[in-house]
Amino acid sequence: MMMCIVKSILHIGEHTVTPLSDSSSAAEGARSRPTMRHVAALAGVGVKTVSRVINGEPNVSAATIAKVNAAARTLDYQPDVHAGNLRRADGRTRTLGLLVGSVDNPFAGAVHRAVEDAALARGVAVFASSLDDDPTREQEAVSAFLRRRVDGLILTTVTESQDYLAPELRRGTPVVFVDREPAGITSDSVVSDNAEGAALATRHLLEHGHRRVAYLGDRPVIQTARERRRGFLEELGRAGVATRDLPVIEGLHDAESARTATLALFDAPNPPTAVFSSQNLVSLGVIHALRELGRHREIALVGFDDLPLADLLDPGITVVAQDPQQIGRIAAERVFARLDGDTSPAARTIVPTRLIERGSGEIAPPTGRLIA
Amino acid sequence: MMMCIVKSILHIGEHTVTPLSDSSSAAEGARSRPTMRHVAALAGVGVKTVSRVINGEPNVSAATIAKVNAAARTLDYQPDVHAGNLRRADGRTRTLGLLVGSVDNPFAGAVHRAVEDAALARGVAVFASSLDDDPTREQEAVSAFLRRRVDGLILTTVTESQDYLAPELRRGTPVVFVDREPAGITSDSVVSDNAEGAALATRHLLEHGHRRVAYLGDRPVIQTARERRRGFLEELGRAGVATRDLPVIEGLHDAESARTATLALFDAPNPPTAVFSSQNLVSLGVIHALRELGRHREIALVGFDDLPLADLLDPGITVVAQDPQQIGRIAAERVFARLDGDTSPAARTIVPTRLIERGSGEIAPPTGRLIA
DNA sequence: TGTCACCCTGACAACGATGTCATAGACAGG
DNA sequence: CCTGTCTATGACATCGTTGTCAGGGTGACA
Numbered sequence A, B: 001m002m003m004c005i006v007k008s009i010l011h012i013g014e015h016t017v018t019p020l021s022d023s024s025s026a027a028e029g030a031r032s033r034p035t036m037r038h039v040a041a042l043a044g045v046g047v048k049t050v051s052r053v054i055n056g057e058p059n060v061s062a063a064t065i066a067k068v069n070a071a072a073r074t075l076d077y078q079p080d081v082h083a084g085n086l087r088r089a090d091g092r093t094r095t096l097g098l099l100v101g102s103v104d105n106p107f108a109g110a111v112h113r114a115v116e117d118a119a120l121a122r123g124v125a126v127f128a129s130s131l132d133d134d135p136t137r138e139q140e141a142v143s144a145f146l147r148r149r150v151d152g153l154i155l156t157t158v159t160e161s162q163d164y165l166a167p168e169l170r171r172g173t174p175v176v177f178v179d180r181e182p183a184g185i186t187s188d189s190v191v192s193d194n195a196e197g198a199a200l201a202t203r204h205l206l207e208h209g210h211r212r213v214a215y216l217g218d219r220p221v222i223q224t225a226r227e228r229r230r231g232f233l234e235e236l237g238r239a240g241v242a243t244r245d246l247p248v249i250e251g252l253h254d255a256e257s258a259r260t261a262t263l264a265l266f267d268a269p270n271p272p273t274a275v276f277s278s279q280n281l282v283s284l285g286v287i288h289a290l291r292e293l294g295r296h297r298e299i300a301l302v303g304f305d306d307l308p309l310a311d312l313l314d315p316g317i318t319v320v321a322q323d324p325q326q327i328g329r330i331a332a333e334r335v336f337a338r339l340d341g342d343t344s345p346a347a348r349t350i351v352p353t354r355l356i357e358r359g360s361g362e363i364a365p366p367t368g369r370l371i372a
Numbered sequence C: 001t002g003t004c005a006c007c008c009t010g011a012c013a014a015c016g017a018t019g020t021c022a023t024a025g026a027c028a029g030g
Numbered sequence D: 001c002c003t004g005t006c007t008a009t010g011a012c013a014t015c016g017t018t019g020t021c022a023g024g025g026t027g028a029c030a
Helices: A036-043 A047-054 A062-075 A081-087 A106-120 A135-147 A163-170 A194-207 A223-238 A255-267 A280-293 A324-339 A367-371 B036-043 B047-054 B062-075 B081-087 B106-120 B135-147 B163-170 B194-207 B223-238 B255-267 B280-293 B324-339 B367-371
Strands: A010-012 A015-017 A095-100 A125-130 A152-155 A175-178 A188-192 A213-216 A274-277 A300-304 A318-321 A348-351 A354-356 B010-012 B015-017 B095-100 B125-130 B152-155 B175-178 B188-192 B213-216 B274-277 B300-304 B318-321 B348-351 B354-356
Touching: A036 A047, A036 A062, A047 A062, A081 B081, A095 A106, A095 A135, A106 A125, A106 A324, A106 B106, A106 B125, A125 A135, A125 B106, A135 A152, A135 A163, A152 A324, A163 A175, A175 A324, A188 A194, A188 A324, A194 A213, A194 A223, A194 A274, A194 A300, A194 A318, A194 A354, A213 A223, A213 A255, A255 A280, A274 A280, A280 A300, A324 A348, B036 B047, B036 B062, B047 B062, B095 B106, B095 B135, B106 B125, B106 B324, B125 B135, B135 B152, B135 B163, B152 B324, B163 B175, B175 B324, B188 B194, B188 B324, B194 B213, B194 B223, B194 B274, B194 B300, B194 B318, B194 B354, B213 B223, B213 B255, B255 B280, B274 B280, B280 B300, B324 B348
Parallel strands: A095 A125, A095 A152, A152 A175, A175 A188, A188 A348, A213 A274, A274 A300, A300 A318, B095 B125, B095 B152, B152 B175, B175 B188, B188 B348, B213 B274, B274 B300, B300 B318
Antiparallel strands: A125 B125, A318 A354, B010 B015, B318 B354
């Protein structure tokens, strides 16, 4: 309980300093973390001089620089960026917040990696958080980011409206939405062209002779899911195919529900000759189901989102691939541009999708049907 | 240039406060970020009372709590955790640093996710950084974490020695190594049993009659790669198989180099009847090569690390699967246990691996060879 | 009515750093 | 020798928050 209440004046080097907590009391190996004052005391200079050396400011003599660096190295001194930021003029924490569906997900991983690479080049660290399509979690994660004073946000959202971010935007914090577009506020976004990608997939199936195409998709609360369905339906409309009684199955959220839905679909009367699955987990479920039915070589399939190893399956899975790396890179660039003072109006950047033919999408419908 | 140099005393509510920067000068929409002083002024209370309300401390009247909360909501006040941590007794930033091979990698993603889940439960945010097997990047990332005063570190390392962390460990910062064990210092680690897993895979191939088994692995500077090779060779030794002239190909770092090496392997005289690939990217390359050669149904393959969709290939890929979720979860638990005061000696936790039979590992060698 | 305990509350210092400013010394020019 | 300029340096206030402490008000009890 009693430890060094005595206050005294220490003379270290040629300077008078207030005493630093002397570790005399307990023989614990745990030295406390050194501060600039410790370094200053050891080097025999003032704290401000240490600050100058650490930050590479000019007007410090070579001899002093050497002394300070030696002291810093001896103590294994690491400056506290948060304390610095508190006083620093620009108030930047050199920190970014990234919110994705789940860090355990190839799409998110690629976005994350691209953001990290862009951030690393500027000495910025990245907080990453998973969303799990939970609006509460979204708000909590964003709040956690803001309390930590991130310089900018890159967000995948699930809330219906992001107007809770309006005050923060007004304060000048850059917010860039990825994968899904914002609602309720205006801000930059970087998205795939979901409708166009879905149309691309649909057109591909139409071109291979299919007329009875099923749509299997995620829950329509998710904006991208709605867009993909829209692209699917509109493309069929353009081709003059009646969409009224085509199977459109939504609300699929994982591989298992997609598998079950697929099995039911092909158990019902008048099954489709081709399937468009609007998301990678859904594609997985469809693939599983088609295998179980032994029909993976006769039912055509095009999926939205690439799958790892999709090229090694038999047949290979034809997909409309997004470009998560581009999305992440561009999003990070927008954040940094905003931080650098870009005040142009909020922009939506569309990253193109690409159809990759691998076999499953090129299966023709049974000839009888093709003619019918 | 000239803005409100006049210092005056404001009377807000019933209290005397020093003036807050009045935004009268410019009509910019960018209000600055509110602090506790702003909230206190608006609520007509002292800052310390605001602090009490925000932190849920006792002994504040219900009426005051309501006033403060209303003011905080009006201003969209977000407390600055870093400023708080500066003064707070425990000095915790409620932040963790996670260093993985690459956030764009299924194994790392699963670890990350598990760490995040454990952290979320304690209100802790996670910095994630990718390593890319670059020792310089490792040190820079760790330094960036420490300058941001993370409470603990979870690290995958590539440096030969992590002794640069010794001072930090002495200060009591918990460091848990995942996937690879530390060298040069002693600290907690959570790893798969690489040697045992490799032995498991090898034993499986031996049991299916193979004697001529090839090892394809990553660069031996990586500790896990060495361990897996050791497990492979020792298991063969135990079975009395001469390892002298079995193909052991190392230094494979990506799918492409593994593919090339595999093609060369089967082009050379006396090719193996089975392959053990020590890492998922290597497995990918091997799979590609065997397909190109049209021999994927006659050469047995067991890979270390699971692959997504591995079950849908034909044949399915038999693997020794690690459990990255467990690894991440346990690592996070160890960090938190240390933070909670656990001072037991550094421990190595071994997370078991599991053989998943899917077909490729159960292919028998050509009968002629089996007898020979 | 006085005393005491307890509840609320705010003034103030401190956390670890940086921005501002003052000052000491070196050196040049008159 | 005095003045002025320039470099090197440290004292001090400050950033936004919390720990400490002191003080005012209220109610119970003597």
